[in-house]
Structures are given as structure tokens and as C-alpha cells.
Amino acid sequence: MKNHHGFSLSEFLVVMTLSAIVLGIGIPSYNQIIANYRVRIASQQLTNAIHQAKECAVHYQCKVILCGSSNGIFCDGKWAAGQIIMNKETKKVFSVFPELPRGISVSWRSNLGHNEHIIFTPIGLPEGQWGSFWIENNYIGVKRIIINSLGRIS
Numbered sequence: 001m002k003n004h005h006g007f008s009l010s011e012f013l014v015v016m017t018l019s020a021i022v023l024g025i026g027i028p029s030y031n032q033i034i035a036n037y038r039v040r041i042a043s044q045q046l047t048n049a050i051h052q053a054k055e056c057a058v059h060y061q062c063k064v065i066l067c068g069s070s071n072g073i074f075c076d077g078k079w080a081a082g083q084i085i086m087n088k089e090t091k092k093v094f095s096v097f098p099e100l101p102r103g104i105s106v107s108w109r110s111n112l113g114h115n116e117h118i119i120f121t122p123i124g125l126p127e128g129q130w131g132s133f134w135i136e137n138n139y140i141g142v143k144r145i146i147i148n149s150l151g152r153i154s
Contacts, residue, residue, distance in 0.1 A: 035139035038101035057120040063088035067117035077116030079106035
């Protein structure tokens, strides 16, 4: 009698079948976790940008624009490509925020129809604007950040 070390073909097939089932269940859950993480990162970045824009307006006592910018210099309304905070009159850029995670699309929908930017007054309030950021992802749908007429975020 010889001792055989290793697995038989039937044992190997059973293990492979069980592994395939576990991976088939786990991969969609993993995609959901990644999608949730990306939306949370985008939401935090936009919320931080709003707070910082309000602080810049108060600190520098000027009107400040928060807008989407793909090049970090000019406003182009491409919120997912990055954001900038700049002085409305002088166009001096105070802050540049990086591109949002892949798979995220963002739009700002304002009551005044100014969907490419938000203007904050020297006292930190939106200049007559209120509206919502819509953060969209294929896996989890839409998340909304609301800015009311007093600049409060929810």
C-alpha cells in the first residue's frame, strides 16, 4: 500500500465549485462597497469645498466663487473634474480641489439657473442661490447635498 499525497479530481472539482460560488456572491458586494466609498469621498470633498468657500468669503471680505474646474484655473462647470475657489472680481484662485473618484458624476442645480458655480458673499451666505449637488454612481444611484438660502448644508 502506497500513501498518496494530494487531492483527487473529484475533491478538486468540489473545492473549485464552492470557490466559484463564494466569489460569485462576494464580487457584487465588493463593487457595492467600492461605489459607496467613492460617493462618500465625493460628498466629503464637496462639503469641505463649500465650507472652505464660505470661510474664504468671510476671511477676505469679498465675493467668492466655488465652481467646477477641469484645469484648476478657470470655471468650466465640470464638477467631477475638480473644483476651485476664487475671488469673483480679481479671479485670484484661493484653493484647488482634485478630481473626484472614477465613476462619479456631479451636477449643481441652482434655483437661479447658475449651474456652473456658487457665489458666496462677504458674510458667508450664498448670493441669492440655493440648490443641490447631485452625486451619481451607477451602482448606488444618486446622493444629494442640499444648500439652503442661508448656506446651511444637509
